[in-house]
Amino acid sequence: MAAINLTKMDKKEVIQKVIENGGTGITKCIQCNACASVCPVAKAGFPLYGRLLFRKLQTGHFEEIIEDSSSWACQACNRCTEICPRDAKPFEMVFAFRRMQANELAISTSAFTPLMNLHATGHAVYSEASKDLRVSVGLSPEPVTSISSEEAQQEMRTLLDNSPMGELGIF
Amino acid sequence: MDKCGMYLGCNIPFKAPDIEQSFYKVFPALGIEVVDMEGATCCPAWGTAPSFDVDTWLAVSGRNITIAEQKNVDIMTGCNSCFGVLSEARHMINHDPERKKTVDRNLGLINRKFQGTSEIYHVSHVLYKNIGVDKIKENITHPLTDLKIAVQPGCHILWPSEVMAVKEKNSFFPTILKELCQALGADVPHYSKLNACCGMGAMRSTDQVRSLGLVKDKLISMQEEIAPDMIVTTCSSCYLQFDGAQKILREKGEIDFQIPVFYYTQLLALCMGFDPKQVAAISETPRDAIIQKIQGATRLVN
Amino acid sequence: MAKVGVYVCHCGSNIGGVVDVEDVCKHAETLSDVVVSRQNLFMCSDPGQEIIRQDINNGLVDKVVVAACTPRTHEPIFRKVLEGEGLNKYLFEMANIRDQDSWVHANDKAGATAKAKQIVASAVAKARNLQPLEDKYVDVTKAALVIGGGVAGIFAALDLANMGNKVYLVEKEPSIGGVMAQLDKTFPTNDCSACILTPVMVDAGTHPNIELLTYSEIDSVEGYIGNFDVKIRRKQAYVDWEKCTGCGACADACPAKTPDAFNAGLNNRGAAYIHFPQAVPKKAVIDMTHCINCGGRKIGSEPKISKKTGNPILAPCEKACPAGAINRSVAVDEGGRIMDVKVGAIVVATGYKVMEKENFKNLAPDSPNVLTALQLERLISATGPTGGQFLRPGDGKKPHTISFLSCVGSRDERHHTHCSRVCCMYMIKQAKLLKEKYPDLEIYMHFMDVRTPGKDFDEYYTGAIDMGINIIRGRVGGIDTLPEGNLRVMGYDSDLAANIEIDADLVVLATAIELQDDIKPFAQKLSLTLDGSGFFKELHPKLKPVDTPVEGIFLAGCCQGPKDIPDTVAQAKGAAASAAVPLSQGRVRINPTISEVNQEKCSGCGICEPLCPYAAISMIENVAGHPRARIEMTQCKGCGVCTTACPSTAIQLYGYTEDQIMAQICALTA
Numbered sequence A: 001m002a003a004i005n006l007t008k009m010d011k012k013e014v015i016q017k018v019i020e021n022g023g024t025g026i027t028k029c030i031q032c033n034a035c036a037s038v039c040p041v042a043k044a045g046f047p048l049y050g051r052l053l054f055r056k057l058q059t060g061h062f063e064e065i066i067e068d069s070s071s072w073a074c075q076a077c078n079r080c081t082e083i084c085p086r087d088a089k090p091f092e093m094v095f096a097f098r099r100m101q102a103n104e105l106a107i108s109t110s111a112f113t114p115l116m117n118l119h120a121t122g123h124a125v126y127s128e129a130s131k132d133l134r135v136s137v138g139l140s141p142e143p144v145t146s147i148s149s150e151e152a153q154q155e156m157r158t159l160l161d162n163s164p165m166g167e168l169g170i171f
Numbered sequence B: 001m002d003k004c005g006m007y008l009g010c011n012i013p014f015k016a017p018d019i020e021q022s023f024y025k026v027f028p029a030l031g032i033e034v035v036d037m038e039g040a041t042c043c044p045a046w047g048t049a050p051s052f053d054v055d056t057w058l059a060v061s062g063r064n065i066t067i068a069e070q071k072n073v074d075i076m077t078g079c080n081s082c083f084g085v086l087s088e089a090r091h092m093i094n095h096d097p098e099r100k101k102t103v104d105r106n107l108g109l110i111n112r113k114f115q116g117t118s119e120i121y122h123v124s125h126v127l128y129k130n131i132g133v134d135k136i137k138e139n140i141t142h143p144l145t146d147l148k149i150a151v152q153p154g155c156h157i158l159w160p161s162e163v164m165a166v167k168e169k170n171s172f173f174p175t176i177l178k179e180l181c182q183a184l185g186a187d188v189p190h191y192s193k194l195n196a197c198c199g200m201g202a203m204r205s206t207d208q209v210r211s212l213g214l215v216k217d218k219l220i221s222m223q224e225e226i227a228p229d230m231i232v233t234t235c236s237s238c239y240l241q242f243d244g245a246q247k248i249l250r251e252k253g254e255i256d257f258q259i260p261v262f263y264y265t266q267l268l269a270l271c272m273g274f275d276p277k278q279v280a281a282i283s284e285t286p287r288d289a290i291i292q293k294i295q296g297a298t299r300l301v302n
Numbered sequence C: 001m002a003k004v005g006v007y008v009c010h011c012g013s014n015i016g017g018v019v020d021v022e023d024v025c026k027h028a029e030t031l032s033d034v035v036v037s038r039q040n041l042f043m044c045s046d047p048g049q050e051i052i053r054q055d056i057n058n059g060l061v062d063k064v065v066v067a068a069c070t071p072r073t074h075e076p077i078f079r080k081v082l083e084g085e086g087l088n089k090y091l092f093e094m095a096n097i098r099d100q101d102s103w104v105h106a107n108d109k110a111g112a113t114a115k116a117k118q119i120v121a122s123a124v125a126k127a128r129n130l131q132p133l134e135d136k137y138v139d140v141t142k143a144a145l146v147i148g149g150g151v152a153g154i155f156a157a158l159d160l161a162n163m164g165n166k167v168y169l170v171e172k173e174p175s176i177g178g179v180m181a182q183l184d185k186t187f188p189t190n191d192c193s194a195c196i197l198t199p200v201m202v203d204a205g206t207h208p209n210i211e212l213l214t215y216s217e218i219d220s221v222e223g224y225i226g227n228f229d230v231k232i233r234r235k236q237a238y239v240d241w242e243k244c245t246g247c248g249a250c251a252d253a254c255p256a257k258t259p260d261a262f263n264a265g266l267n268n269r270g271a272a273y274i275h276f277p278q279a280v281p282k283k284a285v286i287d288m289t290h291c292i293n294c295g296g297r298k299i300g301s302e303p304k305i306s307k308k309t310g311n312p313i314l315a316p317c318e319k320a321c322p323a324g325a326i327n328r329s330v331a332v333d334e335g336g337r338i339m340d341v342k343v344g345a346i347v348v349a350t351g352y353k354v355m356e357k358e359n360f361k362n363l364a365p366d367s368p369n370v371l372t373a374l375q376l377e378r379l380i381s382a383t384g385p386t387g388g389q390f391l392r393p394g395d396g397k398k399p400h401t402i403s404f405l406s407c408v409g410s411r412d413e414r415h416h417t418h419c420s421r422v423c424c425m426y427m428i429k430q431a432k433l434l435k436e437k438y439p440d441l442e443i444y445m446h447f448m449d450v451r452t453p454g455k456d457f458d459e460y461y462t463g464a465i466d467m468g469i470n471i472i473r474g475r476v477g478g479i480d481t482l483p484e485g486n487l488r489v490m491g492y493d494s495d496l497a498a499n500i501e502i503d504a505d506l507v508v509l510a511t512a513i514e515l516q517d518d519i520k521p522f523a524q525k526l527s528l529t530l531d532g533s534g535f536f537k538e539l540h541p542k543l544k545p546v547d548t549p550v551e552g553i554f555l556a557g558c559c560q561g562p563k564d565i566p567d568t569v570a571q572a573k574g575a576a577a578s579a580a581v582p583l584s585q586g587r588v589r590i591n592p593t594i595s596e597v598n599q600e601k602c603s604g605c606g607i608c609e610p611l612c613p614y615a616a617i618s619m620i621e622n623v624a625g626h627p628r629a630r631i632e633m634t635q636c637k638g639c640g641v642c643t644t645a646c647p648s649t650a651i652q653l654y655g656y657t658e659d660q661i662m663a664q665i666c667a668l669t670a
């Protein structure tokens, strides 16, 4: 890889974006690597896990990494947040980056199904087949959740349609 | 607490309804009334609203919490992810006045108001804190004597401990689920990867191969170090991963063993004598043999 | 009529960069009684001082106002200028237009300039009313108290004693020595800690000017520089130290068990014990909270008589003592006894403690094979629980692979944000000592970054690399416990840019240096303050590193902040030299800006007496037999609480009299 000319990177803008998206600890991270040492994303071998992602963001990388899907492997386990010595809340930084990606629609198509489900039924995971399964164990075909309440589904749609997610036009 | 709002989430009612059924069996029998949360939606799952916009996340979680508030009950969730999403949302709403204002504005659109009166618990918390291991011991008819369990508490019930209503003494070496399993009479030895992530959730949908790598590491740690008769978890996601992944790993020739998997209340229901066809009927990894062993006549006490 | 001179300082660009000094100067000229107003880039410089000198000398001014920085550091300088020109030095007033103006309003130049004018006007108003005051002096008690008998306290005591001062060295443990006595070898030269410390301990123990008061604590400190009244509690040892020869027979006989703090809890000691083999003084004590009273009778009661032999049934400790130093029939005061001493200066050298591993939940604290570095020192020390054999506590096996974890509890917002400063070096020391002795050992050291900024320190560090010790940059996030007591360290190698795992037999945690849990009440007894990291706060981080806000009390060693032995000794010697100043001057100056009661006006109501935070006020009877308040000048700190409370306005605080303060208020509200 060619040398990165840090003076030419738009550090301020990227950092500001991360903060706006909830990654308020981005300027606190001292690259100690404690988070990476226990992170499932790093351990499973994804290339752009916590600490490295934070350094990329600190140094103004965004367009360069926007397509990387590692952040979507974050389990939100928060083990990193529990131990970060700077209390930088690494999980929230990973998710801030996810939000930056998502708002540019730089996400895999498979991520859309749960969103559509959520909008339609109030549940991210739903399948018709569940009805038979439920009956087989002695339950009603549908639980008492939004799946059986048109009113609840409408409430969910109101919340989503009036949110920034609604403005993205994904629903 | 003698009643609690049952927050189902998505995986339990639609993929593992036998877990849902086990809740309805064990809680009333142990003195906790299960209150339906009509109209509850997805928590929302990490990969949905939380990945787009914090305020939308908080609005959807906030809405779910208001359902319990209206019924004057606390919430118990059976899924770790839901527990994590709701606990963090509640913590943020309670600690960030700006966010709270936005939540109020958003919930106003659907004529709801977040009060902050309902606490978020996990099924395992209610079992451990409100019912207690002693009461569980008293109520089982089929103890698990001579059976060995590998426990899988899962991540979202452990961290960030700051936001949780019930905390482990040491979240890196959790003991609540272990004690709950010991109450059933089982042996619950430690294995080194106890607190490691199972790889389910977002990782599973992002990259199945890498996700399976994590669960394989855990399975091998369990098998080599303690060779358990079963794996027991209190997270529905972990349940689906351990149950489903073993089949794939075996087909790929990556493991040569299989360990039956239970959600804790399924096992508890079996130990209390409930019908396996209702409380432990759906699984990829076979559990008939172990269920027979558990409910076999020789085990019946009193 | 007063002739006030106003001198406005630019303080380089500190003030000049924000405040329009020229404008302030011009404004000052318009104020009543101001005869001259001048400016300079640095008023405190020689040329700056010279301007004031000349104006006084020429008879131009007789009251001086300097508008500049803080009186805390600079008032003494300008007062000296007045004194030098034969003017009473209290005819000086300082206007702080830097800390209270230019620094805080850096973004509002016009506002800052306007505020500077007001501050100057207020100072001038006060200066017009200033009255000359005279310094007072009191004699000094030529003795010092040193609290804490670690290496810092020992060196401070020895230096003070060698200068001819009487020194009371108070140590709460039965022996002096502190943490250094627990260490095996010391960086950067690897000399044996006991070999270099024991001779100095003996020096302190035998010095004719040093009174060693071990197993003792400070009960209270009253008074002021030159004359502190100290109550020292000599804790009850339940052993007659006059008779005890330190043979240790009682310790051997005692069946009670409690973790041995000297060995960092790695083994147990009895209730009767000797602190450590090289203890000074080498005397036994009985730790009554852990005595199981195996003899079956309370202290102070007669022993039962054996039916068989007719002899009294003694407790094992009593029976064992060949010197007859233990006699449980004697009723003694369990609180010990109070000793009163009078000293002129105090050195606080109470050291530190290391954090316990239980604080670090992700690092498998329950495993016996996870040790703090201090425990490792004891484990490899010849006087330690294994006699220096390197065997791990869990199962007595010899370790083959060790991981060292740095910054545990240091540089961590959940615990301490400070760097503990010595751990990088002592970990390298421990690793090198082990590697020298057991070349087959595999050693991994996980650092956030390696900090070795001392003389010969970095060479010491690179030497470790040359020996084949693995240095890894990356903080460890967790430890898994493996079967058979082994540990899997989950680390990260920043240079490999990869997660790593180390299967270790033993893990050593460099836990943070912090002050003792009960330090706050102790600090209160001395009216000392703690800094953000919880250490004792020095008066000025650069220029007054051993002084405290309480005149006559000085700091030495780790109680002021983490440091190694070389720095500790250097600071101890510095503190001793500073403490010796008042002792050798023979008298100390009492600030005249203190309060006095006008006996004519005092009605004897007594309202002021309980209000004084320094207990300086007492009620006396005047000649007519009426009660009157009186202020002890040596005790008054000039806080002014009494002045504002007195309903008869009988109390005057010199330097802040009513007319002076009213003039200031008028100037500010004009």
Ligand SMILES: Cc1cc2nc3c(=O)[nH]c(=O)nc-3n(C[C@H](O)[C@H](O)[C@H](O)COP(=O)(O)OP(=O)(O)OC[C@H]3O[C@@H](n4cnc5c(N)ncnc54)[C@H](O)[C@@H]3O)c2cc1C
Pocket: C147, C148, C149, C150, C151, C152, C153, C170, C171, C172, C173, C176, C177, C178, C179, C180, C183, C185, C186, C187, C188, C216, C217, C218, C349, C350, C351, C352, C353, C354, C373, C374, C377, C422, C426, C429, C516, C522, C556, C557, C558, C559, C563, C564, C565, C566, C568
């Ligand atoms: C594991 C480890 C290894 C180290 N290795 C080295 C090394 O190789 N080289 C090196 O230069 N430095 C080393 N150090 C640092 C060294 O220990 C300190 O620099 C040194 O001990 C500081 O001495 P001190 O007198 O300030 O404090 P301490 O040694 O703590 O002594 C303070 C004394 O005051 C007493 N005391 C406390 N409170 C009171 C009270 N209220 N009343 C009366 N007495 C009281 C204590 O009992 C103690 O005796 C190491 C530190 C650690 C933790």
Ligand code: SF4
Pocket: A028, A029, A030, A031, A032, A033, A034, A035, A036, A050, A051, A054, A083, A084, A085, A086, A087, A088, A089, A090
């Ligand atoms: S643990 Fe915290 S400080 Fe360390 S690299 Fe991760 S986010 Fe940065």
Ligand code: SF4
Pocket: A035, A038, A039, A040, A041, A042, A050, A073, A074, A075, A076, A077, A078, A079, A080, A081, A090, A091, A094
């Ligand atoms: S929350 Fe995400 S980034 Fe943090 S440790 Fe878990 S998987 Fe890694």
Ligand code: SF4
Pocket: C253, C254, C255, C256, C270, C271, C272, C286, C290, C291, C292, C293, C294, C295, C315, C316, C317, C318
């Ligand atoms: S009586 Fe003496 S020997 Fe017995 S426990 Fe107490 S100190 Fe030890």
Ligand code: SF4
Pocket: C406, C407, C408, C410, C411, C418, C419, C420, C421, C422, C423, C424, C425, C448, C449, C450, C451, C510
């Ligand atoms: S001295 Fe080294 S190990 Fe200790 S806190 Fe500082 S950097 Fe960390």
